[in-house]
Amino acid sequence: MTTNSKILEIENLTVSFDGFKALNHLNFEMEVGELRVVIGPNGAGKTTFLDVITGKVKPTEGRVLFKGRTLRSLAEHQIAILGVGRKFQTPRVYLNLSPRENLELSYNRHKGVFATLFGRSSTPGRRKVAELLETVGLTEKAGIQAGLLSHGEKQWLEIGMVIAQNPDLLLVDEPVAGLTDEETEKTGELLMSLAGEHSVLVIEHDMVFVRQIARQVTVLHEGSRLCEGTIDQVQADPRVIAVYLGQPESERSVELVEGVNP
């Protein structure tokens, strides 16, 4: 039963690229329905972390369990079908398709070649897509080329695409980069409304935004988990202050040794 309450368990995960360890014996777990924010300075391994979960990069050591199932032997599209959706750091939508078509492709449940060839869009499918267009505020622009959307609109469209997949776990990489304050706040509300029904993992730099949405924060540093807790606990943690503000080399290494496996 313990495995069932966890949506994601990462055990002793190491990813090395030619000897450089982007992730270093990382341990991490997340409950079903949780909204978790992962922060960390540049180069902490945040994007690699998502790459491993989504199957883009295979672990050198350790394992990733999604709903209790190991993902090692699965390809990206199989992991996506299992229920992991990913929003990329720079918005990646299909620029030559319209927002409606982008959402429709993501919503489609039958992703085989012949199902796609002969399948027709269903009425509930169309209704769901219309709903999502409303949610991400693109109803007016549903028919134009997505390439013509503004940066913020593309961000939102991609979030909509990930929701359309109806994943159990949403991985959201820097959703508010380049957004206005108002858009940022709306994005935060959207993500919070998704938590509960879905599990949401957000990677973010913007501390105002993190404060808005975060209940539980994990700090990554040099490929390992530095600490974990509420936003106030984390911000008060001297080790976190040290890695963000910088510290003399000798002292920092001492802090890190403590931090790796508390």
Added chain:
Amino acid sequence: MTADASLGTQSVDWAKRRALLIEVGIVLAIALLLIFVAPAVLTSFRLNLLGRFLALAIAALGIDLIWGYTGMLSLGHGVFFGLGGYAIGMHLKLQIPPEATDKLPDFMTLYGVTELPGFWLPFHSFSFSVLAVVLVPALLGALLGYLVFRNRIRGVYFSILTQAMTIIFFNFFNGQQKLINGTNGLTDFKTLFGANVSDAQTQLVFYSLTILVLALVYALCRALTSGRFGRLLVAIRDDESRVRFSGYDPTGFKTLVFAISAGLAGLAGALYTLQTGSASPRAMDIAFSIEMVIWVAVGGRASLVGAILGALLVNFARSLLSEQFPEVWLFLQGGLFLLVVLVLPSGLVGWLRTSGWGQVQAWLHRLRRPARGSPT
């Protein structure tokens, strides 16, 4: 609200259906014009050229499917085209008059072959040969495509692989004198179903058949590119790895499209062979495969009409210019390609769709204005 929405989709459906009917009407009208009016207007020489070029347009549609829509630049479609030509050519070479002493294609007797090689035997059957025209290239395409796409070989590497394929096939077909008449290819066809292949009447049938097939292939490509499948092809072209994260495996889609495209090239090769009276290894020459890509680039990538127009325009330009200046055509063709890439990156149709009409109107306007102003 829901009533409104359903009404909305219904009216959209009606608009779609009407647009579809109009398109079917236009295609039928053009096909009928080509079948019944063109033979009355054109000399038999020009008509034969038109027929050949319409066959090439079928290959161009195939190129457009994989390159224009799916973003895979194949520089090896000449192989599929050639295979289609050889498949129907072999059937034609087996139409040996009953009074002949040797029951072998003429070139075999010449090179001292006494028994028909085994792989020729099924080509006695017309239906087998017609199936082979499409299926041999399609299966080769599927096999090659699957191996390449499964290993995520893309972009330039894919193009280079297809080039390598043309070299292998060209050398094989060019070198096998006894099996398939090597560098001369299969020529000097006599009859098909008892009718003389080079008769004007038979040629007219081949010409009409080509138009019919082109119309059907156009319909097939429209069906493939307009629905969800077509949108997924565009998605693969624009961001293949994003498609994976949306839960689709691009390998199957790309393999299927590549196989269809190869089959279309085979079909084109067979119709071309019927109208030129030869299947030659030169179709597997690297240059020919690149030419196919140029037709589509000139007409407009990701536009089916563009692919057809491109094939017709470039080939008519070639035949007109090479009649006048046989030496310079290749330079002109190269120049044309450069011009299109630099000035009209989305081809003629793409240019017309975006800025073209406005520019044409502006020119016309400018031409008219001085004429009106001159009296004063």
